[in-house]
Amino acid sequence: MENIVEFKDVHKSYGKKEVLNGINVSIPKGKIVGLLGPNGNGKSTMIKLINGLLNPTKGEITINGMKPSKETKKIVSYLPEKTYLNDWMKVKDIIEFFKDFYEDFDVNRANEMIKNLKIDVNEKLKTMSKGTKEKVQLILVMSRKASIYILDEPIGGVDPAARSYILKTILTNFSEDSTLLIATHLISEIENICDEVIFISNGDIILKGDVESIREERGKSIDTIFREEFRC
């Protein structure tokens, strides 16, 4: 199976603190992959490394065979944990901004989702609730025709009804030759859309595999396995 992202012996330290301890993992093309782990275990660090926002202390990361660079940014659609958008912008201005900035941005797809979620295009991000802001950002990211979508905690602030709509929308828009990597704590919500899961614990990958096979082998849901593995 072809892989879109590969981590080869990737270490990452912040000062003296090592937070990734030599990660070897690959993300296959065409799959929806859940990156799961408790707070502070290295999920965002892995995602920032893929996006070239951080450099590994040791080891190598490739996306479609290329190191993270300007070229790889063209094929990666990334939803960061914290917004980088200007608060004073209206939804319609942000859509224009994305249209100008990304060649692969599908305005019609964005407008349709905005309409279905009853978001006012004249509202500024500044005055929106946390959940609505999250919805807007997710819509923008999912409206690109990218090779890989990377979502860092995308639906934490969104109410359950909108969550189902959003997950459904992700699936509807998802083309079979693209890949989705989703880091989240909301495992029960996403386990039914994931093909594969990766568990990260203290900077090590402790479980990786096909969701169906893991469930069958252990006779438990991914959510239950997670709760057992990371019991406080």
Ligand SMILES: Nc1ncnc2c1ncn2[C@@H]1O[C@H](COP(=O)(O)OP(=O)(O)OP(=O)(O)O)[C@@H](O)[C@H]1O
């Ligand atoms: N800029 C930084 N400087 C120092 N330490 C950092 C920095 N960023 C992250 N860390 C530390 O690295 C570890 C991993 O953090 P990371 O954000 O990757 O975890 P996470 O699994 O994404 O957590 P969460 O689920 O809470 O977002 C944590 O102990 C965190 O405190």
